[in-house]
Amino acid sequence: MHHKADMTRWQGRVDATEGEHGKRWHQIVKPLEDATDDGGVALIGFACDAGVARNNGRTGARQGPAALRSVLGNTPVHRCRSLADAGDVVCDDDRLEAAQEELAGVVANVLARGKLPVAMGGGHEIAFGSFSGLAHHLAQREQAPRIGVINLDAHFDLRMAERASSGTPFRQIAEDCQARGWPFHYCVLGISEFGNTQALFERARALGVRWMLDEDMHVAALDKVRATLADFLAQVDHVYFTVCLDVLPASVAPGVSAPAARGVPLDVVEPVIDMVAGSGKLRLADFAELNPSLDIDQRTARVTARLLARIVERSNA
Template sequence: MYKLPDTELWTGRTDSATNQEHFRHFQTIKFGDLTQQLNINEKQGVGLLGYAVDKGVELNKGRMGAKEGPDAIRKAFANLPDLSQCSICDYGNVEHHESQLIKTQQEYGHLVAESISRHKQTFLLGGGHDIAYAQYLGVREAYPDASIGVINIDAHFDTREEQSSTSGTSFRQILEEDDNTAYLVLGIQQGGNTAALFNYADAKGIQYVYADELLHQLSPPIKDKIERFIHHHDVIMFTICMDVIDSAFAPGVSATAVLGLYPNLVLEMAKRIIPSEKVSTISIAETNPQYDVDNRTAKLTANFFHHFIL
């Protein structure tokens, strides 16, 4: 169910009420309704859309609470300085009240497509990583004939075989339903994926990089792998699961990571992907405020989005 933005979430410290050089995001945010039809001549700025859903996490037997992630991210993002002076519009959240998760994902996907039609960038705030399949539905609706390259920074493949959507099935659903897609995963942990998932990855030609290869720096071969993948596709769908990051930095997630990645390295990888004109949507999943410490994970997610604004 689509809910319009909660304007009361957008508060923060006021250093000046008139001088824009002192403004923070809460002072410049706009609000909109994605169900209203608009005549858009030129895409501008950033759209924000929350996926306040953790039903997929429940079905995947993870820790509940990620549905509170979007609003926690907003609160952290609101107080960050508005350095880019880019127009940002908050469109609120989609919540899950349907009999099946797929119906909520379809509703969300349609709203994603509408945001793509309005904005240069659309930031999608999770919620469980079933947001990725919903994101894909929106990207495919917006680009019906394009070759879609899916890049996921994640400790897990999320290609489980299940009868219905969960937070662990998104990328299998995409690959099985759409022959005009390919999948690259950065940060895979050996201890987080079964042999069956590795075998499926090899059978489907999924490209992946182990977390062990990303502990200290982004090596030239990995940079080349990312650049080649982007080059070979018309559109790039980019998503990050916060459980790829070491639990010392991101304790508030649905499944914490040991031997996870450092945030700066994740940011470095993202900054090699996002500047491409092929990237119109960016989702970050699995921020779970119920298990967070000092809002550490929500603040980190908000800072990622802050750095991603072009």
């Protein structure tokens, strides 16, 4: 079910004496239906646990969007002056496919209105819904759009399984591209050698996936990370950027289904975000696997809010 934005969730401090430059997100955000079509960003919640449950993970991610909004409210307004809330797509029980379809519809609607959709999960099953919305939007405008999927993640999420889950979305996207006759461009940054089976590495090779291991993504290797990313960006016209929070070290992001034993430091994650958001090709972004029930001191929610705000600011939406 798609629920309209509950604006009572947007709260934060008010620095009245600071005037216009003292504003925070909770003071400028509007429900999507009241927003003008002049660019800007639209946030979409995907309150869903079904994909994680099917993938035998630790559930709780359906509370992610609410937790994120409660932290985002206090974000200071900088360049982004137009912010809309498109409400929540809520997955009831195990109705994952219906929820993904609904999310795709909301994403396509936001894109049609000339805004940058930023979706907030939920588990990484969000990715198939997000991509489907972008595909629907671009299919009406181009024959075979060159979409690059950039995933910051410890896992490939290319699993074969009887049913869709949080572990299958990029295989589903690959199959969808194949069915449409579109190229499949997928780049994963932060892969853990010890978090993916041999079968997954082989499938990634067969699909022509670009990836970098977590241990190769340290600060001293930033030039190599940037070069890999630049090379990938040059091959595509549109970017869907997805961040699985389990790419971060467990101390930074404890509130995820599968915390990283190593992870990629923020010193590398943030330059990646800046490069993707500043590329002029970003059409859609989302954040997956925020699980507030496992979070400590809202650490994961706070770091997610920071990264989300960073995308919003750097994309100039």
